[in-house]
Amino acid sequence: MSEVAWIGLGAMGGRMAARLLAAGHELIVWNRTAARADPLAARGARVAATPAEAARGVATVVVMVTGPAALREVTEGPDGIAAAVSPGATVIDMSTVGPPAVADLRAVLPPEVALIDAPVLGSLNEAESGTLSVFVGGDPGPVAAALPLLGVLGTPVEAGPLGSGAAAKLVANEALLITLTALGETLALADRLGLPRDIAWRVLGLTPLGPQAERRRPAVEADDPPKLFALRNAVKDAGLITHEAGAAGRLAEAARSWLADAEAAGLGDHDYTAVIGHILASGRRAAPGSGPRPEIEPD
Ligand SMILES: NC(=O)c1ccc[n+]([C@@H]2O[C@H](COP(=O)([O-])OP(=O)(O)OC[C@H]3O[C@@H](n4cnc5c(N)ncnc54)[C@H](OP(=O)(O)O)[C@@H]3O)[C@@H](O)[C@H]2O)c1
Incomplete structure (x- = not known):
């Protein structure tokens, strides 16, 4: 299976990333507080020094951070995802940020990079057991390609175009x-x-x-x-x-x-x-x- 970059290993992100690892995905991870990556590194994930390093050369980049400010922090600037993500890749933002922040992210990503918004309903137990509801917004092609990966985390609910998942x-x-x-x-x-x-x-x-x-x-x-x-x-x-x-x-x-x-x-x-x-x-x-x-x- 292709390598996935995972940015944000908090209470939800750590558990969700662990599910991908258990499902056989190769992971490259980054978290602001580096020690939170240790349990995943012990199970075989590679650890990147910056979000940009994690995103470089991979087909899928998942972000799970607190809110709009944290999303900007990991996507913009020289160390942000947007500076390094490859043409043809897909960025999946699973943080709860609301539609305007999704639109802001679309504006900073290169046009050849697909974006999906996919925030989740459910909490830590559901994250651990892969039973979250995942509200998915985005173009039909990239959404269809992302459904198997999202299915490892929960049940996708296709909400419509970009921003619909956040809505x-x-x-x-x-x-x-x-x-x-x-x-x-x-x-x-x-x-x-x-x-x-x-x-x-x-x-x-x-x-x-x-x-x-x-x-x-x-x-x-x-x-x-x-x-x-x-x-x-x-x-x-x-x-x-x-x-x-x-x-x-x-x-x-x-x-x-x-x-x-x-x-x-x-x-x-x-x-x-x-x-x-x-x-x-x-x-x-x-x-x-x-x-x-x-x-x-x-x-
Ligand atoms: N917990 C739930 O039950 C639940 C359920 C559904 C949806 N959500 C949503 O899921 C998202 C994550 O929630 P959570 O419960 O996992 O929160 P959390 O435990 O507080 O984790 C937040 C994550 O965001 C990172 N972060 C925060 N500010 C940052 C910044 N300025 N730059 C870079 N990284 C930053 C944190 O890094 P550090 O480790 O360095 O702090 C951590 O990885 C949120 O949008 C939340 O609303 C949560």
């Missing part, structure tokens, strides 16, 4: 972040009304939040749930979403402001479900019955 990912994450913060607010309301928590969970089980309540209950009840997705990265995603949603993004903005508050309170490096605990604590601090009381009934 699909923001839609999915708006649903996720709104639901998570809605769960925090409903539990905070239950607390303020004096409902015992086990009754609150039963009530939520009878509402559209039921499946999310069941899924998040262990994280809410754990003091500090294991970090799967860093809260600071959820703040990044919420900012990408509100930028795109504009005036139609009131719920997205509410979710973003809760997450940003939680980050400001020092929770940025915790799992993003810590936002629920932050909302509950805010509910405990607010004065009882401090919202406006509706006096006028509608006709």
Whole structure:
């Protein structure tokens, strides 16, 4: 199998790259913090000194970094991928960056290099087991050629032309972040009304939040749930979403402001479900019955 360059070996990227290695791909890897490449090097991956060195001469370059700024850092400048990637190669960006950053990347890559945006839904367990959902945007030819490789990582969902994968990912994450913060607010309301928590969970089980309540209950009840997705990265995603949603993004903005508050309170490096605990604590601090009381009934 042809050699693949992999840029970005964080919580997700390290696990995904390991799957390619296990599937028999030869890998050349680069990560800003070099030590994070050690486990893959021990399993046979070559380690490059720069993103450009990793990209030189390979047919496929995959990028999995934090967001738009990190993407620019690894693609632009003399050490960036764009300076070295070969004509005819395909760059696959799997980071959650939103459509504008994908368009910026298209503009800096040579025209003879194909670009696919392929961000993922699912977390560390899904990355490890190859059961992610992969939202794929790009021209049909390069997308068709990339599907076998993407299939090692999860189930590709072909979303449309370049930027569609990034768009699909923001839609999915708006649903996720709104639901998570809605769960925090409903539990905070239950607390303020004096409902015992086990009754609150039963009530939520009878509402559209039921499946999310069941899924998040262990994280809410754990003091500090294991970090799967860093809260600071959820703040990044919420900012990408509100930028795109504009005036139609009131719920997205509410979710973003809760997450940003939680980050400001020092929770940025915790799992993003810590936002629920932050909302509950805010509910405990607010004065009882401090919202406006509706006096006028509608006709
Ligand atoms: N975790 C999840 O559950 C999950 C699920 C779906 C999608 N995602 C998305 O997947 C992407 C990666 O997430 P993750 O959880 O793996 O995050 P992470 O553990 O924080 O890893 C981030 C990666 O980006 C690199 N990076 C950050 N800033 C950089 C810069 N300025 N220059 C070069 N490299 C830089 C980091 O390098 P260092 O090692 O040097 O810090 C690391 O390799 C993000 O877009 C995230 O939104 C995450």
